[in-house]
Structures are given as C-alpha cells and as structure tokens.
Amino acid sequence: MIYALADKETLNQKGVSLKTFLQHISTFPNIPILQYRNKLASLEEKKEDLEIIREYYDGILIINDNIELISYADGLHLGQEDLRKYSYDLQEAVSLVRQKIGARLLGLSTHDKEEILEANTLDLDYIGLGAYRATDTKSEANVGGKTLLEAAKYSKHPVGIIGGVHMDDIFEEPIVYKVIGSGLYKGLFPTKGK
Template identity: 55%
Template sequence: MPQETEIYALIDSRLLRRYDLSLARVGRFLEEAKIPIAQYRDKEASDADVARALEELRIYYSGTLIVNDRLGLAGLADGLHLGQEDLAAIDPDSEAAVSKVRRQIGSKLLGLSTHNREEIETANALDLDYIGLGAYRSTATKADAGVSGKALLELARLSRHPVALIGGVRWEDRFEAPIRYKVLGSALMERIANL
C-alpha cells in the first residue's frame, strides 16, 4: 500500500530566478507548510554567495537544511548532498571519500545521488543517511538526466538506505518504502509562485 512520502524541497537557484521567487518567500512557505527537509542548490554562485543564501534561508525556515555539493559550507547546514562526480573529486575510492566527508561533517545528514543499479549497490556499502535516485520523469532543471520511470521504483528496492526520488516528481505522487522522500523542485516553485 503506498504511503505518504515526505516532501523534500529542492531550492535550486535557477528555479528561483525562473519563477521570480525570493529565498524569504520560499523559506516562509516551507516553514508554514511544515516541509521537513530542504536542499539548497546553486551550481554557479561562489561559496560566499551560497553561504549568504543558507543564512537567509535559516531566518525563515527551521526544518532540516541540506547544502548541495559544498562540503566547505556543511557547517552552515544540517547536512550535505553530493553527486557522483563530487564524491569522486574528494577521492576516487567512494568509501575513502565518504570517510573523509564524515570526518568533516560528523553526524550531519549525508546524501548521495544515484542513477542505476551499480551506483545503488556501491552506495549500500557507504555510511550515508539517504540516496537521491532519479530521474523519475523528465525535468526542466536537468535536461541531461536519464528518465527511468517505473523501473526506478524497482531499483529503489535495492537500496538499504532511505530513498529520495527525484526528477519530475509531483505533489500527488505516493510511493512505497524504501522511498521516504519525494523531491519537489519545479512543482514546488510553481506552487509558491501561484499563491
């Protein structure tokens, strides 16, 4: 029986610009809607700009805040989410890379993007708190993401970690364990913009 999965808000700087949304407006919405977890992602800004954005979000949002790819800024957040390339840049050996990250972030949440069986199986041996898995449907934010649709739901069952399903996920979607989070990016920003 499908369960109500938790919403994992993806606050992407490009989406903020596309929908002309401020961090204050988004943060207030997340707080009022009691969204339990949110990730801030900005692939283009400097560390200083991302740090300022995290600090601004903290003014309005008291939930779990994750920073994307910026290990040096994990101290300003409750956790860190890394992509496969970012993990490999820390160390080509994924276990060694996660050990290095854990030494820096301690018990903060650590998530890793996965896309296929091999990456999930590798992630199963790592000290992670969750995996991101996608793309479920096509999405405007990552045009190059491979879409796996229903096959992704079967892959999710291979994970020993809770799964955050990403890529074209909709508000009304419901999933079974181990999918714990439905990651909403465009759908979330569109809803906020239309309020």
C-alpha cells in the same frame, strides 16, 4: 514526506527571491528537509542564502556540494562525480567527507541499481534516486520511470526519489522522500494573460 529543493538559479530565472520561496513553502504541510542548491554563486552569497534559510525554515537543511559551508547546514548532498573528487575509492571518499562533516547527514545521488548497490556499502544517511520523470529544469537527466522504483527496493538506505515527482505521488519504502523542486512553485508566479 517532501524533501524540498531550493535551486537558487531556477528561482533567479523565475524572478522569485529565496525569502519569498521560503515563505511560500511554509504553507505546505510536512516538509521536514530542504536542500539548497546553487552552482553559480560565490561562497559568500551561498553563506548569506543559508542564513536566510535558517531565518525562515526550521527543518533539516542540506547543502549541495559545498562542504566548506557545512557549519551552516545539517547535512551535505553529493553527486557521483563530486564524491569521486575526494577519491576514486568510494569507501575512502566517504571516510574523508565524514571527517569533515562529522555526524551531519550525508546523501548521495544515484541513478540505477548498480549505483544503489554500491551506495549500500557506504556510510550514508540516504540516497537520491532519479530522474523518475522528465522535467523542464534538468533536460539532460536520463529518465528511469518504473525501472527506478524497482531499483529502489535494493537500497538499504532511505531513498529520495527525484525528477518530475508530484505532491500526490505515492511510493513504497525504502522511498521515503519525494524530492520536489519546481512542483513547489505552484501559486508563486502570476498566470500569464490575466
């Protein structure tokens, strides 16, 4: 299954509106989940974007980091550092987040076997695992390659593999989501020189 990544900063850099992106991905089969990520905008702009997503996308909507916008989404995804802002005790941190989001989905970014084993002890709905391959959009990411595929086998949670993932990649459980961002842009931009 495809876990679509709608990164507003990337869309802005490419000159593509959120609405155009959503209309474009509606032509893809099997995108049951979409994460909205926007590190720079105001809460008001993010709220407006979430309302646009709801208008054009009817799958599961995950918000990245902004727990204060959880009422507009079906779940929350946090990075390792973002979770630790609640508490360095990860059990306590997840408990505090769960108090705010209730039964909504909760995902956590992981990068290696050690973080996966730690995540196994937490009340999560899924984990993100990456970076699988190098990407243009996250040049600072450490690439795990096949080592990540082995590490994923230790997860008791469903895994979303991220980082240079292609639509035609095939993975074994517990990897259930192919997290794709820029791979969904194909056909969205005019080709240069034509």
